[in-house]
Amino acid sequence: MASGPPDWFKSEQLAAYGKDIRESCEALLAFAKVTLGLLEHEKRRRGPTPIHDSIRNVVRLLRPFLDRSALQVDYDLAQERLTVWSSKAALESILTNLLTNSIEAFRRANSPTRKVLFRTRLLDEEARVIVLDSGPGIKDIGLDEIWLPGKTTTDQGTGLGLTIVKDTVTEMGGTVHASADSELGGAEFTITLPLLKN
Numbered sequence: 360m361a362s363g364p365p366d367w368f369k370s371e372q373l374a375a376y377g378k379d380i381r382e383s384c385e386a387l388l389a390f391a392k393v394t395l396g397l398l399e400h401e402k403r404r405r406g407p408t409p410i411h412d413s414i415r416n417v418v419r420l421l422r423p424f425l426d427r428s429a430l431q432v433d434y435d436l437a438q439e440r441l442t443v444w445s446s447k448a449a450l451e452s453i454l455t456n457l458l459t460n461s462i463e464a465f466r467r468a469n470s471p472t473r474k475v476l477f478r479t480r481l482l483d484e485e486a487r488v489i490v491l492d493s494g495p496g497i498k499d500i501g502l503d504e505i506w507l508p509g510k511t512t513t514d515q516g517t518g519l520g521l522t523i524v525k526d527t528v529t530e531m532g533g534t535v536h537a538s539a540d541s542e543l544g545g546a547e548f549t550i551t552l553p554l555l556k557n
């Protein structure tokens with residue numbers, strides 16, 4: 360008599376493994392495409408850049424990676440079109456760094472609910488972009504230390520992500536500020552950028 364699990368069990372298991380591997384590959388590919396895409400010539404040219412387009416573009420391109428991380432993205436965007444003078448690459452690299460930091464914080468804390476909220480507001484002559492998450496918040500590192508190169512609380516981190524964010528925002532004539540916790544319970548990053556006058 361044949362021993363071991365029945366065939367239907369094996370093929371179902373195999374199908375589940377296959378699906379898992381395919382989804383992991385798609386997630387990795389999405390992440391690689393976004394990071395490599397930032398090097399494209401057209402994306403590196405400065406010009407009028409609508410903030411909302413960059414937010415939606417980053418989320419769209421990272422979708423398989425975000426789904427794989429069970430991340431829910433919410434929006435609370437200003438009615439107005441907020442346009443800044445920047446390259447698309449600069450703005451998208453800021454947003455990608457903040458999103459990946461939230462995902463890493465969720466992973467570290469094994470957070471059951473994983474929400475990131477993109478909020479934008481029009482100020483007098485400035486645009487404000489706020490990225491909040493429902494993770495553990497900024498812990499085990501000082502709020503003044505997170506911007507320094509090499510400062511990280513993760514095993515595999517380089518600690519360069521927020522250094523790049525700060526340098527890029529400063530180059531765009533803006534400021535960035537972090538709060539250890541937010542209305543969603545996790546970290547909050549507030550970026551203020553000069554608006555491009557029409």
Ligand SMILES: Nc1ncnc2c1ncn2[C@@H]1O[C@H](COP(=O)(O)OP(=O)(O)OP(=O)(O)O)[C@@H](O)[C@H]1O
Nearest residue numbers: 460461464496505511512516517518519520521546
């Ligand atoms: N959303 C967040 N929630 C909690 N902690 C955060 C968040 N974003 C940043 N941090 C803290 O700030 C530290 C520095 O972040 P930074 O992006 O500079 O480096 P990293 O993410 O550790 O490494 P890398 O960006 O090279 O992968 C993180 O290690 C983490 O402790």
Ligand SMILES: [Mg+2]
Nearest residue numbers: 456460520521
């Ligand atoms: Mg980082």
